[in-house]
Amino acid sequence: MSKELTKRADDYSKWYNDLVLKADLADHSAVRGCMVIKPSGYAIWENMQKTLDKMFKDTGHVNAYFPLFIPKSLFEAEEKNAEGFAKECAIVTHYRLKTDPDNPGKLMVDPDAKLEEELIVRPTSEAIIWNTYKGWIQSYRDLPLLINQWANVVRWEMRTRLFLRTAEFLWQEGHTAHATKEEAIIETKQMLDVYADFVENWMAVPVVKGVKTANERFAGADDTYCIEALMQDGKALQAGTSHFLGQNFAKAFDVKYVTKDNKQEYVWATSWGVSTRLMGALIMSHSDDHGLVIPPKLAPNQVVIVPIYKGDDGLARVSVVANDIKKKLQAKGITVKYDDRDSQRPGWKFAEYELKGVPVRIAIGERDLANGTVELARRDTLTKETVSIEGIDSLIEQLLTDIQTNLFERAKQRTQQLTTKVDSFEDFKKVLDEKTGFVLAHWDGTPETEEKIKDETKATIRCIPLNNEQETGICIYSGKPSTQRVLFARAY
């Protein structure tokens, strides 16, 4: 198989696609817009899940599972939510097939098996969950209700891209219910912090935390908080969202609780989610023209050992040392693969593990056996050095930490370098076209202006950063007064 990757500079989008396919992360499937996540890709997703799941549990949440199907009558209960997702829903209308009398061997939908009520394949689960919560919540003693589910959802997108936008995708969605508005807002922000912590400290992708404008808000939310990351090509990617849902769903599904002083009150809600889109963010943030670069904390294999030898005896001699190193590293909790396959040569393996993004590679040959050394190569910098076997476990433990830090710092510098303040619409357009990246500019706060800027430049307000610096200025588009800069970018 040709492993030639398209260069980022030649065609970034083609590079991304090539990389996903060639690093064996995912593949297109027989279903339009739906991908097959292959073992190499799924292993990274599993590591993400494992880490996030622990973070959710550490903040008091528990997992549950709700149905894939939502009866249409429930789906439409919260009007804004229903309206927002209506255009991209898959709908089940029948429950049976039959053999087609006109086409032997073919099946047809049995017209007699039409459902009384259509079922919507969930694009998000607020409706079915809030309908369920109604039966679970009676008293303030039942609150807060802190539930997460790992699930698949379907959004019938016009145009799809592996991981970034697929018709079916995997995600987690947290759905919580609270007695007070304040508590729900604290929860919303807490989960945003959890996401930011995960994306920055595990994925090594720096993010801007902020709040969405009304235009960009989740359908059915009072406020949508988000984390926005900048990819290598200067386009923004929404990496996670946390919604304060107010009492919208409580009212739509009539979920009330009795307070201590025996009054009926609607509960306050949040929902929050991250999806397999994070895989896209991970890939686009760190990878290079040689292939994938996986941050050590999420790498299914943190270290690979490649033996270099002549003949069976040679392999046996190298293997003694390699297995010893493997054991020492495993004792430190490091995941190690010793690739002693005789079917591929060392050079082939080097290239292969670079393509697959393994953070650290150790090569051991005769020369090393004589000197008590190994060759150590790091994926992030593509540098190699010869080091003593003595104390290699501690050295690699430190190296993995260094790589993790380096990847984050590198991405952070890039993001800072690609963040520009502008004060005129001319500069705004110029920066978007020539420099790309985040653009901080004054905005008059109206949806109309936001919409016009989007129409003319394809840039959207990614968020109003949290703890945003307040400064007086004038809107770059309308010239009206403004109190702060907001974060614009062209986005995925």
Place this chain on the structure above:
RNA sequence: CGGGGUGUAGCGUAGCCCGGUAUCGCGCCACGUUUGGGACGUGGAGGCCGUCAGUUCGAAUCUGGCCACCCCGACCA
């Protein structure tokens, strides 16, 4: 969903204008030599040419429908 492009072995391709069942490279299998950055030799296997229909004695090649993918829009996590 609109505009443009592509579809030939696992991957990348030649052939298509001027109809006669297919070229080359990589990969794959066997054996041997090799092994410190994608090895080499010899032999071999693998294709109803995206799919369905039409024209024709005969279709990868001509015509039409459909499907998938890529690029640009609209929509979106």
